Amino acid sequence: MSENLLSKIRALSDQMGVSVTGLPEKIDIRPGALSLAPPFIREKGWRSPLLVADSHTFAAAGERLEALLEEGGTAALVTLVLPNEQGDVIADEASVVQVLLALQGNKSDVVVVAGSGTLTDIARYAAYTAGLPFVSVPTAPSVDGFTSSGAPLIIRGNKLTIRVVGPAAIFADTNILKAAPAPMIAAGFGDMLGKYTALFDWKFGRITAEEPYSPEIAGLTESALLACVSHVKEIGERTEEGIRILTEALMESGLAIQLFGQSHPASAAEHHLSHYWEMEYIRTGRRQLLHGAKVGVACAEISALYHEIAARPEIRNDAKWDQIRKEIDRVPGPDEIRALLHAVHGPSTIEELGVSGDLLRRSLEEAHVIRPNRHTLLRARNEGGLNLQ
Ligand SMILES: [Zn+2]
CATH class of the missing domain: 1.20.1090.10 (Dehydroquinate synthase-like - alpha domain)
Incomplete structure (x- = not known):
């Protein structure tokens, strides 16, 4: 299904005659997709991952990722991004520097993030700053930013979106996404x-x-939107199908932005x-x-x-x-x-x-x-x- 998503985007970009940069090499949306991330990292020849999560997403996905990475001989250093004074993990300068310090200490060659949109933004910006690839393991189908190459950050209280790089791959495990809050x-x-x-x-x-304006790209976003609307019941009941459709739609919407630039x-x-x-x-x-x-x-x-x-x-x-x-x-x-x-x-x-x-x-x-x-x-x-x- 998700392979179709990327091939659909590539076909559309060919048809439109535009070259789209920063597409992920792989988007896997299915039950158990998390377990495919460690072999992907090894195949790419990366040896020293930094695993970024927070205390919640570590429990939801990070812990298992850490175990699988270690079993495969590519043990990760784990960094848990800390919440601010209000108890929120936010994509601000403090969070970014926390991840950068961990990267420098570990001499990491890839960033793996187990988390929702905010953690992904933090990890994405840190990876970009350090010139490293990153791999995303989403823990909630909460935003359309997973496939994005923009990182919205809060710097000195102001929100700005910085153009960085998209993920090398996304492993969206519907078993984990279904269990999201x-x-x-x-x-x-x-x-x-x-x-x-x-x-x-x-x-x-x-x-x-x-x-x-692009009617093709508007059509892509609209069909993703309508798929969600027509499966609203399944999404509300968080069935396997409902969560897969929502996740795919969010990815597709993000890819439409990539395609349009x-x-x-x-x-x-x-x-x-x-x-x-x-x-x-x-x-x-x-x-x-x-x-x-x-x-x-x-x-x-x-x-x-x-x-x-x-x-x-x-x-x-x-x-x-x-x-x-x-x-x-x-x-x-x-x-x-x-x-x-x-x-x-x-x-x-x-x-x-x-x-x-x-x-x-x-x-x-x-x-x-x-x-x-x-x-x-x-x-x-x-x-x-x-x-x-
Ligand atoms: Zn949005």
Whole structure:
């Protein structure tokens, strides 16, 4: 199945005539995939792995990886990334330096990370800085960043995404992913639902500002999104099939970004809201919310706003707006998005998420400035650009 995923991406890049760099050599999504990571590392000739995890992901996957690596004669040095004062493991300068120090002490030749999105970002950036390959063993289907070559880091309280390298291989063991905490599975689904508004905003940017666009890549992301929506019950019940479909969709969404070379296929106003909330939480020293949980709720809020804008009588009737309205109609309304989030037991409103009405209001006014180069409908609404030419 997952071999199909990579060959699909390669075929698409050939068809589009673009060369895509940084694709993983292998993406294995199946029960027991973890046990394939140590033989892969040995085949590549790597001898001295650094295994990065935290205390939770070490118990979920790291311990077994450590044992298998040792059995095969490539014993790993283990480094457990420590949480911050609020008890969160975050991808900040302290975490990155902790991994870099371990790498230097061990003279490692490969980084193996057992963890979710944040740990992967820490390990990815440290591996890149040290000029080493990294291998990913995800412990939760919580974000679409596993296949990414961007590392979102929090440096001095600000979030920035640094272009680094993608993983050499991903071993996504569905037995482990199925056992991930329920909020993380719901978050992965929320990150996928966010593609509804992201795909709309991408089209909006193309229609109003001639932003670069690819129907093939938009189609790839959309089919991954729809696969999740049509298996929402299985995902909520965390069946083998449901978790495999969610994991594949997240990988596929990440690969669509790789293929396009920018984040347009996967992220727009709903992600800008989520980033705005994240930065506010960092500034005020609050515990972090899961990325995908924020994105799912933000998607419902953006959907509500966009449907409201489309219904405004003062919005002029012209060919461009007719086209935009048609695209907004394809985005499910906020109630439908909230029902989907509920079906996977995730938060579906700002109250359930714990974001205040004041923060939501501010973010709806200001979040577009986070990505000043993106022409979203949120930005047009805030900068007086609704009377399009
Ligand atoms: Zn995301």
